[in-house]
Amino acid sequence: MAVVQRRIGAIFGLFFFLLLLAVGRTLYLGVLHSGTLRKAASNQQLTYESVTAQRGAITDRNAVDLAVSEPARDISADPYLVADPLAAARRLAPLLGLPQSRVLAKLSQRTGFVYLARALPFHQADAVMALKLPGISGTPVMRRVYPRGTLAAQVLGVVGTEGKGLAGLEYAHDKLLAGHSGERRVVSDAIGQPVSITETSSVTPGTSLSLTLDANIQQRTEEVLGAAGRVFNAKDATAIVMDPRSGAILAAANWPQVNANNPVSSSPEDMQDRAVGFAYEPGSTFKAVTVAGALQEGLITPNSGFNVPDQIHVADRTIHDDTEHGEETLSTSEILARSSNVGAIEIGQLEGAKRFNAWVHRFGFGARTGIELAGEETGLALPLSRYSGSSMGNLPIGQGELVTPIQMATAYAAIANGGILPRPHIISAVSGRRQPQPAGHRIISTSTAAALRQMLEGVLASGGTASEVSIPGYQLAGKTGTASKIDPETGEYSKTAYIASFIGFAPARDPKLLCAVVVDEPQSGSIFGGKVAAPAFGQIMRFALPYTGVAPG
Amino acid sequence: MTPPAAAAAAVHPRPDVAPGRRRTAPARPRRTSGPVRPAPSARPSRSSRPSRTGGGIALGALSALERVANHRLLDRLVRGRASIGIVAFALIGIVTLQLGLLKLNTSIGRTLERESQLQRQNATLSVENSELTEANRVESSAAQLGMEPVPAGALRFLSARAGVDAARGAAAIKTSIQASGGEAGSTRAAAGEPPEAGASPTSTSESNAESAPKPAGLASSGGSGEATVQGAPASTQPAPGTSPAASVPGGSSSEAAPSGGGTTGSAGTADGAGGQAAPTG
Numbered sequence: 001m002a003v004v005q006r007r008i009g010a011i012f013g014l015f016f017f018l019l020l021l022a023v024g025r026t027l028y029l030g031v032l033h034s035g036t037l038r039k040a041a042s043n044q045q046l047t048y049e050s051v052t053a054q055r056g057a058i059t060d061r062n063a064v065d066l067a068v069s070e071p072a073r074d075i076s077a078d079p080y081l082v083a084d085p086l087a088a089a090r091r092l093a094p095l096l097g098l099p100q101s102r103v104l105a106k107l108s109q110r111t112g113f114v115y116l117a118r119a120l121p122f123h124q125a126d127a128v129m130a131l132k133l134p135g136i137s138g139t140p141v142m143r144r145v146y147p148r149g150t151l152a153a154q155v156l157g158v159v160g161t162e163g164k165g166l167a168g169l170e171y172a173h174d175k176l177l178a179g180h181s182g183e184r185r186v187v188s189d190a191i192g193q194p195v196s197i198t199e200t201s202s203v204t205p206g207t208s209l210s211l212t213l214d215a216n217i218q219q220r221t222e223e224v225l226g227a228a229g230r231v232f233n234a235k236d237a238t239a240i241v242m243d244p245r246s247g248a249i250l251a252a253a254n255w256p257q258v259n260a261n262n263p264v265s266s267s268p269e270d271m272q273d274r275a276v277g278f279a280y281e282p283g284s285t286f287k288a289v290t291v292a293g294a295l296q297e298g299l300i301t302p303n304s305g306f307n308v309p310d311q312i313h314v315a316d317r318t319i320h321d322d323t324e325h326g327e328e329t330l331s332t333s334e335i336l337a338r339s340s341n342v343g344a345i346e347i348g349q350l351e352g353a354k355r356f357n358a359w360v361h362r363f364g365f366g367a368r369t370g371i372e373l374a375g376e377e378t379g380l381a382l383p384l385s386r387y388s389g390s391s392m393g394n395l396p397i398g399q400g401e402l403v404t405p406i407q408m409a410t411a412y413a414a415i416a417n418g419g420i421l422p423r424p425h426i427i428s429a430v431s432g433r434r435q436p437q438p439a440g441h442r443i444i445s446t447s448t449a450a451a452l453r454q455m456l457e458g459v460l461a462s463g464g465t466a467s468e469v470s471i472p473g474y475q476l477a478g479k480t481g482t483a484s485k486i487d488p489e490t491g492e493y494s495k496t497a498y499i500a501s502f503i504g505f506a507p508a509r510d511p512k513l514l515c516a517v518v519v520d521e522p523q524s525g526s527i528f529g530g531k532v533a534a535p536a537f538g539q540i541m542r543f544a545l546p547y548t549g550v551a552p553g
Numbered sequence: 554m555t556p557p558a559a560a561a562a563a564v565h566p567r568p569d570v571a572p573g574r575r576r577t578a579p580a581r582p583r584r585t586s587g588p589v590r591p592a593p594s595a596r597p598s599r600s601s602r603p604s605r606t607g608g609g610i611a612l613g614a615l616s617a618l619e620r621v622a623n624h625r626l627l628d629r630l631v632r633g634r635a636s637i638g639i640v641a642f643a644l645i646g647i648v649t650l651q652l653g654l655l656k657l658n659t660s661i662g663r664t665l666e667r668e669s670q671l672q673r674q675n676a677t678l679s680v681e682n683s684e685l686t687e688a689n690r691v692e693s694s695a696a697q698l699g700m701e702p703v704p705a706g707a708l709r710f711l712s713a714r715a716g717v718d719a720a721r722g723a724a725a726i727k728t729s730i731q732a733s734g735g736e737a738g739s740t741r742a743a744a745g746e747p748p749e750a751g752a753s754p755t756s757t758s759e760s761n762a763e764s765a766p767k768p769a770g771l772a773s774s775g776g777s778g779e780a781t782v783q784g785a786p787a788s789t790q791p792a793p794g795t796s797p798a799a800s801v802p803g804g805s806s807s808e809a810a811p812s813g814g815g816t817t818g819s820a821g822t823a824d825g826a827g828g829q830a831a832p833t834g
Contacts, residue, residue, distance in 0.1 A: 054672065057679065065683040070676030071669055122673050140669075145676065147683030186662075194662035195655050216688045472704060546703075551710040 047186050048200070052142045053179030056206030058156060058169060060215040061250075061428060065147055067156050067170070067260075069206075072143035073125035075116045081135030082107050088133050092116065095127045118161045119143040144170075146260035152218050153260035154273040155252050155373065155426070167263075167271055169209065169426075172374035176430065179206035210429035212248035217241055220543045221251040225517070228536040229255040232500075232522035238274035238405050239536065241544055244413035244505055244514040246437055247422030249371070250544070252276075276369075276376040279402040280499050280518065283483025284465075284529070286398030287344040288452060289411060291336060293359030294351045296448045302333045302455050312342045314393025319345060322482075337458035339465045339480060341397045348396025356396065357384045362443050363411040364421055365403055370438070371424045379403045398483060399493075405501075409516040412479075412503045415452045416511035419444040453477050457508045466502060466534035471542050473552030477511070478504020478537065480529035485521070497521050500532035506541055507553040515540050 029037060058067040075096065082088050089104035096103060096117045106114045116136070120128070125138050144159040157168020165174035182203030187196035221239050229237045234255075241251035252275040258266040272278070294300045309327040311320045321341050335343030348356050360366070366381025380402035382391065394400040406424055414421040423438035444452075456477035460466050465480040481501040484493035501518040505511035517533040517540070526532055545552075621627065630636055684690070695701075 062686075064686050065679040068676050068679045068683075070680075071673050145680055147680040148687065193659055196658050197661045197665070215683075215686070219688045473708065546708050549710075552708055 045187050045189070047188070049184045049186055050139070051182040051184055051199075051203045052140060052163070053181045053203050054205045055142055055144060055159070055163065055179065056177040056208040056431070058177075058209045058211065060211055060213045060218070062214065063210070064215045066152060066211070066213070066215065067144060067146050069142040069144055071122050072119040072141050073122065073129075073138035074118050074141050075120050075125060075128055075136065075138050077107055077114050077116050077137075078112050078135045079107050079109050079114060080112055083134065088136070091131055091133070092128060092136070095124055095131075096120065097124070148215065148219075149259050149261055150257040151215060151222065152213060152252065153258040153263075154254040154271060155213070155275075156260055157374065158260060158263045158271070168273060168374055169211075169372070172372060173209060173427075176207040177209065180204040207431045209427055210432070212243075212250065212426050212428045213252070214250045214548075216547065217540075217544050218251040218253060221253040221515075221540050222255070222257065224536050224539045225253045225255045226257065228517070228519055228532065231525060232519060232532050233524040234519045234532075235521035235523075236270075236274060236278075237517070237519040238278060239515065239517045239540065240275050240405055240409045241540060242409050242413055242424065242514045242516075244416035244422070244511050247410065247413060247424040247440065248428070248437075249424055249426045250513070250548075251540075252373075252426070273373060273375060274405065274518070274520075276371060276373045276404055276406045278518070278520070279377045279379050279404055280520070281401065281483045281485070282398040282403045282408055282501065283481035283499065284339040284341075284344075284398055285408060285412075285479045285481035285501050285503050286401070286403070287336060287339065287396065288415060288456065288479050289359060289363050289365075290344050290348050290351070290356065290396040291332060291455070292363070292415065292444055292448060292452055293356060294347050295332075295451055296359075296444045297351065297355060299350050300332050300347060302331065302451050304332050305329045306332070306335065306343050306346050308335070308340055308343045308346065310342065312345050312393070314345065314349075315389030317390045317393050319393050319397070333455040333458050336455045336479065337461065337464040339459075344396045345393055348392050351396075353387050353392050354384060356392065357382075357387070360395075360401065362421075363414065365401060365407055365411070369404075369406050369410050369424050371406055372427050376406070377402075377404050379407055398481060405516050405518050408501075408503055408518075409514060412505065412516070413514055414440075414443055415449050415456070416477075416505040416514050417449070418446045419449040453505075453508055453511070456504070460504070460534075465528070465530040466504075466537075468530070469534045469538035471506070471538060471545065474506045474541070474545055474550075475508040475553065476504055476506045476538075476541070477508035478502055478534070480534055482527060482529045498527040500527055500529040502529050502533035502537045504534075504537050504541070506545055507550065509553065512550040513541065513544055513548060515544070 052071075055069040057065055057069070059065055077088075079085065085104055085107035089100050089107055093100040093103045098117070103116060106116055119141055120138075121143065128136065129138050142163060144163075146153065146156060153168075155168055157170035157172075158166050159170050160166045163178065165171040165177065170177065180203065183200045185196075185198040185200050186194050189195045221241055225237050225239045228234070237255040239251065239253045240249065242249055252273065254270075254272075254274050256266070256270050258270050263271060291300070295302075306329065307327055308321075308330045310323070310325045311318055313319075319341050322339070330338070330340060330343050332343075332347065334340075335347065351359075360381050365379055368376045368378050382395070382401065387395075391400060410422060410424050413424075419442050420440040421443045422440035425435075425438055427435055429435060454477075456479055457475060458464050459479050460469055460476045466478065470476065479502070481499070481503075483499045483501070484495075485497040485499060486492070487494040487497065499518060499520055500522050501516070503514070503516040505514040515537050517536045519532050519536075522532045630639075
């Protein structure tokens with residue numbers, strides 16, 4: 001019995017000793033080293049992951065993706081933790097698509113953080129992370145991809161490496177598209193498996209935008225515009241295709257093209273959306289506005305006759321027609337068809353500066369159209385108080401005021417649709433919800449608009465300035481423009497720099513599509529709107545009319 | 554208000570436990586410390602109660618806790634065998650819950666990884682979809698199938714005839730499939746053969762096809778400038794994402810419309826016209 005009791009005592013003592021050891025160890029770990037161990041555990045087990053919001057997609061009117069976001073990773077390094085920078089650079093360079101020397105230079109920096117690549121596609125980033133190089137880490141981000149590359153690049157814009165829109169629609173609607181990033185608290189076990197995931201702040205994906213653009217019309221417009229730009233060796237060019245009834249933009253093309261996936265390869269000037277940001281003197285395309293005002297005021301009719309010499313003196317200036325001719329009698333229709341400067345000035349003078357100025361503003365010049373694109377210019381429509389003695393010698397023929405292509409297209413849309421100045425728009429739906437169509441307002445009567453449309457048919461008829469352009473089955477109407485540019489060095493109109501333009505619509509009697517083409521500084525071949533821009537208009541419409549199901553007429 | 558244990562026992566004497574039965578609770582009232590408080594004679598008036606603030610609430614809570622702790626049922630439960638089972642059940646439950654929670658968290662991790670994977674796939678498919686609908690690609694594919702653009706002036710839009718066009722359209726599609734992708738149509742047109750039953754040739758594109766310019770890259774399968782498009786059945790409305798581009802032989806209510814990038818379908822016409830045979834343009 002005593003032996004048993006001794007053994008029990010020994011076992012008790014042993015357990016008591018072990019208990020003391022455990023208590024001692026607990027005190028050692030829990031009190032003396034608690035800070036270090038807590039930090040180590042936190043580093044190993046606890047991470048806060050940033051959850052990047054997926055940027056909303058931009059699609060055309062047929063739901064073709066024009067801009068999408070895909071998960072990617074920013075690859076960064078802590079050079080202090082990279083034991084062998086040379087070996088690491090040798091392995092990383094091919095995966096990052098960078099020269100080895102450049103990667104080595106980054107890994108050799110005396111800093112604790114350096115980016116090796118931004119927004120690397122996930123498959124590449126996975127390959128990098130699979131190397132498990134110490135000091136190399138990947139942060140999840142979103143990468144903006146433009147599947148069609150150059151298509152509508154200036155309209156769509158670009159997104160910076162930080163996920164912010166920098167140009168175009170990406171910039172103008174950044175708040176909608178971007179959404180809100182969130183954060184997760186992840187506790188992992190010893191082998192890195194998450195055992196607890198808590199959303200500390202929720203992520204809100206970006207809103208998608210559906211545009212009125214049609215990718216096919218856009219592409220064809222860009223092809224035609226590019227061909228015109230190359231053939232005539234132009235500085236740049238822009239074209240707009242619009243539904244004149246609603247103001248919906250079906251195409252807004254710019255040349256030279258820009259690769260939206262690699263915008264740094266292009267100049268900032270090329271990134272500009274000239275459809276809204278290019279202010280130019282419109283030249284003869286503006287004569288339609290001059291005539292519209294006079295028609296609406298009841299001062300003229302399409303058949304009103306004017307004695308038109310080949311030059312006219314206004315104040316201290318002499319304005320010529322394009323060709324020399326003796327004094328002849330031209331009707332209003334003929335003045336438009338032959339684009340007589342003298343005739344248009346006579347109509348403007350008949351109208352008077354005050355009424356003319358009112359009509360310029362009524363057609364929306366000098367103010368933004370309100371289209372949802374970034375960088376829209378207002379142009380310049382002089383206030384009446386700043387008219388000089390010679391103003392009525394150049395304003396009626398489209399010199400002396402600055403307009404944008406979208407303003408001109410909108411003004412012609414009013415003529416095409418029966419007198420309503422529409423509000424051009426390019427966004428048709430936000431997050432799948434159709435946007436209300438902005439209402440326009442009437443500026444001229446239906447009869448005035450109809451008379452103008454009929455007169456503008458003459459421009460493309462025999463004897464007109466764009467008589468070479470036709471589309472079988474479709475009656476076209478429009479107006480050519482060839483405007484002199486100001487030479488910035490002399491401050492005078494240049495003898496070599498012009499802007500060739502054409503704005504037209506079809507079918508002439510019931511227009512369904514409108515197209516404006518503006519070619520800046522054509523250098524070879526021709527400088528005239530009828531030769532440079534009108535054929536491009538014809539080619540665009542030749543595709544777009546049947547494509548959109550517009551019946552010949 | 555429940556009286557203290559001693560007082561309560563005095564008021565409600567416990568019956569004797571039957572002989573031979575194990576007692577689970579003492580027969581006599583539990584001893585409580587302190588002097589025995591007299592049972593309250595009456596409910597204190599509202600005004601005489603301690604105020605329900607600060608110490609009053611704490612005291613109330615303490616006394617409630619005391620009552621619960623001293624409750625007979627709890628006493629029996631703690632002293633009886635059932636408590637072992639309850640504790641064991643609770644322990645197993647806690648462990649099971651923890652395991653479940655761990656599994657849940659692990660599955661959340663996997664789901665998030667899957668979500669990320671699907672996002673990548675979705676983006677890749679979107680890009681692929683956009684590239685596949687590219688106009689030039691569709692044009693060249695259409696050309697390989699023997700389609701060619703119809704000149705703009707050759708278009709003719711007809712009114713839809715409800716009840717007739719649908720049947721003719723279905724028949725024409727069937728014919729088209731049998732004719733192996735449009736080649737047969739153009740061959741028939743070139744040879745002057747009569748069309749399939751239920752379909753009549755249309756002059757829509759025939760009259761103009763001879764003078765039609767053929768864009769580079771599009772092969773003529775009809776030969777000698779004959780129309781390769783005989784016409785199309787009554788069309789359906791264009792599906793989103795498609796553009797008018799179809800070359801389907803047969804059907805008298807046919808039209809032709811070029812397309813830049815769609816596969817099949819037709820553009821709606823102003824008068825709600827029927828189908829179009831529409832090679833890319």
